[in-house]
Amino acid sequence: GSPEAPQLNTLLKLALTIVPSQGLAGKLGGCRDSDSRRPLRLTRDYASQRPLRRRNRKFLIKGSVAGGAVYLVYDQELLGPSDKSQAVLQKAEEVVPTAVYQFSQYVCEQTGLKIPQLPAPPKFNFHIRESWNSGIITVMSALSVAPSKAWEYSKEGWEYLKERTK
Amino acid sequence: MSDSELGRKWDRCLADAVVKIGTGFGLGLVFSLTFFKRRMWPLAFGSGMGLGMAYSNCQHDFQAPYLLHGKYVKEQEQ
Numbered sequence: 001g002s003p004e005a006p007q008l009n010t011l012l013k014l015a016l017t018i019v020p021s022q023g024l025a026g027k028l029g030g031c032r033d034s035d036s037r038r039p040l041r042l043t044r045d046y047a048s049q050r051p052l053r054r055r056n057r058k059f060l061i062k063g064s065v066a067g068g069a070v071y072l073v074y075d076q077e078l079l080g081p082s083d084k085s086q087a088v089l090q091k092a093e094e095v096v097p098t099a100v101y102q103f104s105q106y107v108c109e110q111t112g113l114k115i116p117q118l119p120a121p122p123k124f125n126f127h128i129r130e131s132w133n134s135g136i137i138t139v140m141s142a143l144s145v146a147p148s149k150a151w152e153y154s155k156e157g158w159e160y161l162k163e164r165t166k
Numbered sequence: 167m168s169d170s171e172l173g174r175k176w177d178r179c180l181a182d183a184v185v186k187i188g189t190g191f192g193l194g195l196v197f198s199l200t201f202f203k204r205r206m207w208p209l210a211f212g213s214g215m216g217l218g219m220a221y222s223n224c225q226h227d228f229q230a231p232y233l234l235h236g237k238y239v240k241e242q243e244q
Binding site for chain 2: 062063065066069070073078079081082083085086088089133
């Protein structure tokens with residue numbers, strides 16, 4: 001090598017250190033950006049990006065699924081007045097158990113599996129709705145009478161102790 | 167307002183709340199899976215929206231005691 005080459009290298013290094021990182025030295029290919037400490041990417045890597053057609057197809061599928069869900073909610077008026085919601089819930093209570101049973105029968109026929117029949121749930125003769133009101137009334141009346149009853153019992157207990165200590 | 171009417175209103179409110187929260191949760195789940203990379207916030211947002219709508223419906227129902235609620239009856243074909 002010529003003696004001028006090392007001098008040019010030292011001059012270039014000096015220029016890169018003196019010139020600010022956002023200036024010309026920062027724009028040169030392969031130079032590091034001192035602020036971000038990441039190499040500048042001057043070219044795009046097209047090989048790593050997915051094809052446009054596949055992305056569009058995926059977006060269409062996702063959009064149709066989401067749009068179908070929104071339309072179903074709108075058609076069934078699930079977010080509408082409370083009367084419609086109550087009717088939908090009653091319809092679901094009637095339809096869902098039979099649908100589940102038919103689906104399980106279909107699965108059993110197709111796969112050959114036998115689902116063991118569960119015993120029937122025990123039937124209680126206790127109606128929660130009918131006894132709820134009476135239960136609340138009983139509890140509230142007991143709470144309202146509690147202070148006077150506590151006073152009476154404490155008075156009776158005090159009289160009893162006085163008689164015993166005489 | 168009689169007790170039976172009050173009980174029916176509460177039943178309607180609870181049924182409405184269940185349906186609306188479930189619908190909001192379902193929609194939030196769909197959008198979370200399709201567009202929002204399985205994040206949790208669409209589910210919370212949808213459930214909250216459903217709860218708020220149910221609360222608003224209940225509030226209107228209790229504050230308007232003279233509003234009659236009818237039932238849809240299908241006409242019987244002769």
